[in-house]
Amino acid sequence: MSRRTLLKGLQLLLPAILAALVLGGFLLSRGEQASEAAREAPVRSPVRVAVENGLTMLTVDDAAQARSGIQLQALDAIQPTTGTTVYGTVIDLQPLVDLMSRYAASAADLESAKAAAEAARAELERTQALYADVQNASLKTLQAARSANAAATAKVKSLQANMSGIVASAQQQYGAIVSSWALSTASPELAHFLERREVLLRIVFPGGQTGAAPAMLKATGDNITPFDARLVSAAPQVDPGIQGQAYFYRAAAPLATGARISARAPATAAAKAGVLIPASAIVWYGGQPWAFVQTGKDQFQRRAVDPRFPQDGDFFAIEGFKPGDSVVVRGAQLLLSEESRAQAGSQPENE
Template sequence: MNTRRIVLAVVAIGLVTITIGSIIYYKVGSDAATTTLASAAVPQRVSIVNGLTTVMLDTAIQAQSGIRSEPLAATNHQADVTAYGTVLDLQPLIDLRTHYMSAQADADATAASAAASRMEFERNRILYQDNQNVSLKTYQTAQAAYLSDQAKMQAASTNTQNVRATARQQFGETLGRWALDAHSLQLERLLNRQEVLLRVTVPLGDNVQIPATIQVAANNTQRAPAYLVSPATQSDPAVQGRAYIYRTAAPIAVGTNVAAYLPTSTQTTQGTFIPASAIVWYGGQPWAYVQTRPDRFARRPVSQHTPLDGGFFVTESIAPGEHVVVRGAQLLLSEELRPPPGTSGCKDPECD
């Protein structure tokens, strides 16, 4: 009797096990089939075309997402080298100008006094020689006053010459002339901060012809033109090299360090400019999406050899006239990296 019960219990357990296994098998098979059908129903969004990753996105979704592309224009770029400089404080120049104006006023005053005393001396000399119509004491007093005023005039003139020499020594011929000219329009622009002065130092070893016009930038701002004034008479103690004075209309504060871009030749290279709005970073390098068809965008590499303000200048991979996504490029990258339905994970190498 006990043996029969044991047998029946074993048979019952076996039937239950078989039933549960069948249910699990059916469920797994059904889910797999559903996933396969769902994957087959979703069109392929990302593909590789000619070795480049291409994202397919219909025009309706592009419009909803605000994705916009623009044709690139051909651009010429002139190779340059980078030097560094500083915005100069004009206070020493202003102090020198004030000193000179004071010295010049003294020279003018002593010259006027010497001219008056000379006339007085000549008048008394004539009167004294004409039957001593004035006393000898009066004649000698006029002579002494004239000689004294003449000595003062010579001292004031020498002082003025010394200030001029100081201006040439400290600031050079051009800046010194601006500072000492009471009607200098160039100095007036500097004093009104319509322009600022820069001291740009070209490092030793850079055999670069100093151009009359360069480009300067400070604090990652847009480049601005700067114009050569003269060689600098004083160098920057922090940078060894040849120093030059430039002027620029860029509103840069005194003491600010600037980067100066000096063209290395007159030859230019033809290419195109990729704006920063078109750049996406993936795998540690910049890329841009080129619209190859109305609904397809190919991600192409952007060379980092020639960075410019607001983007990159390139001569390969992207040609003038091609349409580059300038708004919504990051959305395309997100769409490209989005895992297919039923999968998960990150495709970016930086996720590793």
């Protein structure tokens, strides 16, 4: 074959070779674009989150359920064995002691003033008799006796008003029973507290408390064994940080003034039946206990658990849950993590 013939053949094949190169480059570019798009595509979460009537609803596919090892337990109806947990403090009795001292001093002053008033009244009567008996006493002496009697009477009334104010102040702070311990000379009760044989507790019951306060509570504090607290009376004042009805209880316990205690109120006969949420179903979020309830084959609802009724790690609930509900007792924490991940993935990225 001659060189000229070879060149002529290459000229005929050149367009085909160029076309093949262009096509190959195009296909390679399309492949790289597809790979890059696949890499940049968002990963689909196995959990979808929605909010219905203020409750968080999770839709979890079968693979995510299997990965979380979800196990369920049906809730049974039970009667409460104990009531709500209540909290209180050991109150400082020094203000009551101060009121007692003021009251005792005023009582002594009042007795002295009454004696002085009686003497002034007798002197006035004597002077009036002398003045009436052909003026054996002068008018000036009579006027002085009248002034002395009026001053003595006014002092008695002033001290009586002062003592009434001390009684009212004590009752406003401590109620009638506790204040009577300090303001009655015949009551030996206050000595138990001044000698630290007993402490006085102010315990606050939740706002929904109905009926009379329990006569006895089983209470506990830091580093001491549980002790009995006996009801004294209703308290007229409460800690503004703890809303509810307050009561005074007394206890023979080695507690310092200001120490915080907790107590378990006994269940009443009228207490409602409810369900016991097992400890394994509880997850904590935002300082609040929650539990996941299965509402469908692949749907779970996170519901708040009332923290006021703990029972050895479990929680007694009378609202939000009902007998027969299936709660997640294994995998609940993973569900909470999946929920947080799904919510984070649904947030728009900042540009």
